[in-house]
Amino acid sequence: MGENPLPADGGRRLVGTRRLLVAGALGVLGTATALAASVPAGAAAGTLGAAAAQSGRYYGAAIAAGHMNDSTYVATWDREFNAVTPENEMKWDATEPSRGSFRFTSADQIVSHAQSKGMKIRGHTLVWHNQLPSWVGGLSASDLRSAMTNHINNVMGHYKGKIYAWDVVNEAFADGGAVGTLRSSVFTQKLGNGFIEEAFRAARAADPNAKLCYNDYNIDDANANKTRGVYNMIKDFKARGVPIDCVGLQSHLSSGSVPSNYQQNIAQFAALGVDVQITELDIGGSGSAQADAYRRVTQACTAVPRCTGITVWGITDKYSWRSGDTPLLFDGNFNKKQAYTAVLDALNAATPNTSPSPTTSPNTSPSPTTSPNTSPSPNTSPSPTPPVGGACSATIETTNSWPGGFQSTVTVRAGSSAVNGWTVKWTWPSGQSISSLWNGTQSGSGSSVTVSNASYNGSIAAGSSTTFGFTANGSAATPTATCTSP
Numbered sequence: 473m474g475e476n477p478l479p480a481d482g483g484r485r486l487v488g489t490r491r492l493l494v495a496g497a498l499g500v501l502g503t504a505t506a507l508a509a510s511v512p513a514g515a516a517a518g519t520l521g522a523a524a525a526q527s528g529r530y531y532g533a534a535i536a537a538g539h540m541n542d543s544t545y546v547a548t549w550d551r552e553f554n555a556v557t558p559e560n561e562m563k564w565d566a567t568e569p570s571r572g573s574f575r576f577t578s579a580d581q582i583v584s585h586a587q588s589k590g591m592k593i594r595g596h597t598l599v600w601h602n603q604l605p606s607w608v609g610g611l612s613a614s615d616l617r618s619a620m621t622n623h624i625n626n627v628m629g630h631y632k633g634k635i636y637a638w639d640v641v642n643e644a645f646a647d648g649g650a651v652g653t654l655r656s657s658v659f660t661q662k663l664g665n666g667f668i669e670e671a672f673r674a675a676r677a678a679d680p681n682a683k684l685c686y687n688d689y690n691i692d693d694a695n696a697n698k699t700r701g702v703y704n705m706i707k708d709f710k711a712r713g714v715p716i717d718c719v720g721l722q723s724h725l726s727s728g729s730v731p732s733n734y735q736q737n738i739a740q741f742a743a744l745g746v747d748v749q750i751t752e753l754d755i756g757g758s759g760s761a762q763a764d765a766y767r768r769v770t771q772a773c774t775a776v777p778r779c780t781g782i783t784v785w786g787i788t789d790k791y792s793w794r795s796g797d798t799p800l801l802f803d804g805n806f807n808k809k810q811a812y813t814a815v816l817d818a819l820n821a822a823t824p825n826t827s828p829s830p831t832t833s834p835n836t837s838p839s840p841t842t843s844p845n846t847s848p849s850p851n852t853s854p855s856p857t858p859p860v861g862g863a864c865s866a867t868i869e870t871t872n873s874w875p876g877g878f879q880s881t882v883t884v885r886a887g888s889s890a891v892n893g894w895t896v897k898w899t900w901p902s903g904q905s906i907s908s909l910w911n912g913t914q915s916g917s918g919s920s921v922t923v924s925n926a927s928y929n930g931s932i933a934a935g936s937s938t939t940f941g942f943t944a945n946g947s948a949a950t951p952t953a954t955c956t957s958p
Contacts, residue, residue: 516820520801520812521554521591523819527774530555530592530781531819534752537561537578539791540585544806548787555592555636557751557783558582562595563603567627571607571619574626583634592636594751594783597687598624599671600642601657613662620659620667621674628678637683637749639720640675641668645688645701652701668705669714676715680937687720687751692730694737706744713929720751724785726797727757727765735772742778752785755811756797763810766801770815774822863887864932866896866953877907878948882923884955885937891957893930896923896940898953904946912940 517523524531532555539545549556560566561579568574586593599620611619628638646655654660659667668686675684686706691699702719709716719741731737738748750773755765773779786792790804801812867883884894896912900919912923929938 517816520552520816520819523816524781524822525554526820527822527824529774529779529819529822531815532556532592532594532781532783533787534559534783534785535582535787536791537581540581545787545791546585548802548806550589552787553591555594555781555783556582556586557594557596559596559786560603562627563597563600564608564623565603565605568623569605572622574630576630579631583631587634592781593631593634594749595628595631595635595638595682596751597639597642598627598675599640599659599667601655601659602643604658609658611662616658616662617667617670620663620671624671624674625678628675628682632679633681635679635682637685637718638675638679639687639751640684641671642687643689644668644686645691645698647690647698649697651697652704653697669709672709672715683717683747684715685718685720685747685749685751686716687722689722689724689752691719692721692723692725692734692737694731694733694740699737703740703744706741706746710745713931716746718747718749718780720749722752722785723750723754723769724752724794725755725765725769727755727761730755730765730768734769735775738772738776738779742776746778748773748776748779750779750782753782754785754792754794754797754799756794756799758798759810762798763814766811767814767818770818771821774818864891864894864955864957866898866955868898868950868953870948870950877943877945879941879943880948880950881939881941882912882953883937883939884925884932886932886934886957888934890934891930891932893958894925894932894955895957896953896955897921898951900946901949901951902947904944904949906942906944909940909942912942 517526520531531553533549533553534557535549536559558579561582566578567576583593608616608619624640628635644654644657644659646653654665663670672684675682686702688698688702690696691702693699706716706719708714721738741748750769753769755762755769757765770782773782784800786800788802788804788806789795789798789800790806792798792800795804801809801815803809864887865885867885868880869883870878870880882896884891884896898921900921903919906914906921909923912926912929914921914923916922923940925938926940929940932938
């Protein structure tokens, strides 16, 4: 199945939500001299994906299966981008048009092509009030809950191990009104506000290795009520152990509506312990004004280590849902615009990303801090300690490395009994030292390392796992770790 036909609203039904910010001052996210730190010309990458990968990020595009018969479209995608989001092909109406009957042909076409090119794949989207097949609206509360869980299980199960991150719930918050107000939908009407948490818990069970994101529009301004509502939800989820790994800022903007606190907004979400991904970027305008806006957004992301990637909502103005606003990096003839050069320069100027995600990426999809085109580090093999009943095990995996440093994810897994509190220990082989740590508490110093659980991730159900991560100085190493539980 290709792209859905355009509805009367000009195509807004086709994409995650397609509403523009109606307010937001054009502000300064970084000084005009920020690009002075650009890498030497000889080292600069020549494409968006390659430039993003230098700092451990991805630069992706939304792709429609219906345009894949356009050879220039596909060639531009292959050349410039190292990630992809299917525009409509994974939404509920496309994947489960009748209850219990699933179809993935069009989505599979995109996924297969992306895998052949080593691209990251973002799944979009599992639970959304729009683009629902008509049968969903007629369900009782208990049937809707069952159908939602079944939909998540089947769609995520079909792509298990292939998807880097899922937009689990999309656009659940209302525009305007008090902080934390959810929009009225079939989900809130029949399941209440708790449906978001239910969806995330179901998603974690369906694919424990995929990153789970909440995605929304008009949450670009750090102080907007809608932004504060999403922020408070994520803060609450992290405190209670509800599985959430990332927040997606759609960022449908115009040249004059990039909020002055856009970078601050990214940073405040990152401080909660989640990754930030700019998921549906397009900026209406042209010339230097559009280029400057794209540069500001790109620099805001690269300035925050946990901003792990950017996706533009389409490749060419020719096929954009906002074609009249000419919002993308390539014009209708696939020519590079000024905005393209501004983004490429900003990506090439970024320093290496040294703060990875809190959960492990699927083995078949590159880590958000690893270029898909680079050879893996020689020290990437995990060193597990097999779990025994009532005990825990710890596995260290190197997810990225660079001259003088590296980053790792440590997976802590319970055995046949639940764990309530854990401590992981290891000894560095060659004088390595941790420079930053997340989702855990370090004690001790020198070559012996001890990390205990944070306040929110000490309890692990039997057979389940949690993760913490760190960046370290020195050559990459994966020492054998031990885990103990009180």
